Amino acid sequence: MNGFDEEQIGRLLRLLPPAPEGWVRAAQELPAARAALDELVARAEQDAAFRLQLRADLERAVAAAGYEPSPFIVSRLRQLLEAV
Amino acid sequence: MAVEQTDAQLVSRCRAGDPDAWNEFVERFSRYVYAICSRGFRLAEPDAEDVFQEVFARAFERLSELRSDDAVRPWLAQLTRRLCIDRLRLSARDMPSDAEPDEREADDVLATLDDAMTVRAALDKVGDPCREILDRFFCRDESYRTIGDLLDIPAGTIASRISRCLDKVRSELDGRNRGSGPS
Numbered sequence: 001m002n003g004f005d006e007e008q009i010g011r012l013l014r015l016l017p018p019a020p021e022g023w024v025r026a027a028q029e030l031p032a033a034r035a036a037l038d039e040l041v042a043r044a045e046q047d048a049a050f051r052l053q054l055r056a057d058l059e060r061a062v063a064a065a066g067y068e069p070s071p072f073i074v075s076r077l078r079q080l081l082e083a084v
Numbered sequence: 085m086a087v088e089q090t091d092a093q094l095v096s097r098c099r100a101g102d103p104d105a106w107n108e109f110v111e112r113f114s115r116y117v118y119a120i121c122s123r124g125f126r127l128a129e130p131d132a133e134d135v136f137q138e139v140f141a142r143a144f145e146r147l148s149e150l151r152s153d154d155a156v157r158p159w160l161a162q163l164t165r166r167l168c169i170d171r172l173r174l175s176a177r178d179m180p181s182d183a184e185p186d187e188r189e190a191d192d193v194l195a196t197l198d199d200a201m202t203v204r205a206a207l208d209k210v211g212d213p214c215r216e217i218l219d220r221f222f223c224r225d226e227s228y229r230t231i232g233d234l235l236d237i238p239a240g241t242i243a244s245r246i247s248r249c250l251d252k253v254r255s256e257l258d259g260r261n262r263g264s265g266p267s
Contacts, residue, residue: 015196015197019115023133030140030144
């Protein structure tokens with residue numbers, strides 16, 4: 001990149017407003033969600049009844065198991081169930 | 085003032101499992117991913133949110149596959165770009181009246197956003213109070229009065245502070261260009 005003047009710097013800074021706080025927080029919670037997902041997968045592998053609950057109503061089964069059915073957990077579990 | 089880490093250093097800390105590193109990673113790149121979704125591809129808010137979350141989910145899962153830690157910004161840009169295009173194609177399939185994404189136009193915006201991220205990195209290096217003043221004025225569109233009230237600075241001095249801070253960012257960028265040398 002070649003030297004920008006002050007006006008160009010201001011214009012470029014305007015292009016990067018903050019992302020919505022909730023989006024950022026959800027992305028920052030991914031490591032915790034990943035750990036929860038691993039626990040749910042382990043349980044599903046060992047517990048046929050839980051697998052059936054997940055297939056019947058994934059979000060409710062996740063919540064009933066004591067986890068937040070975040071979009072990350074729901075989408076990844078759905079992918080795993082479809083693959084089985 | 086905390087020393088601003090390079091992208092490569094931050095990625096390395098994420099890989100090592102540093103619990104604070106991922107938060108910083110999201111903080112550093114959230115504006116970029118958001119801008120690609122909303123400005124580059126003009127996704128509607130719910131679609132932009134889905135893509136935003138999917139980008140960071142994939143980044144979290146695949147950071148170890150990154151060939152060069154220095155390349156994280158273009159890697160994220162390409163990942164976001166691909167997911168935005170997929171999303172727009174899906175929408176177009178559901179509603180055929182929707183036009184196909186204009187990838188060339190989006191790529192022009194992405195190039196500009198890459199410049200914007202370079203400026204943002206220089207601003208982070210300059211640090212506070214300039215970072216906060218310029219962020220509030222340019223990125224959050226706050227008035228002199230609001231900035232003055234929040235930072236306890238006379239509103240009449242904000243314009244000159246902005247000018248001095250922009251000059252510092254320009255000097256930081258010039259220093260980077262001199263430091264990078266011929267390629």
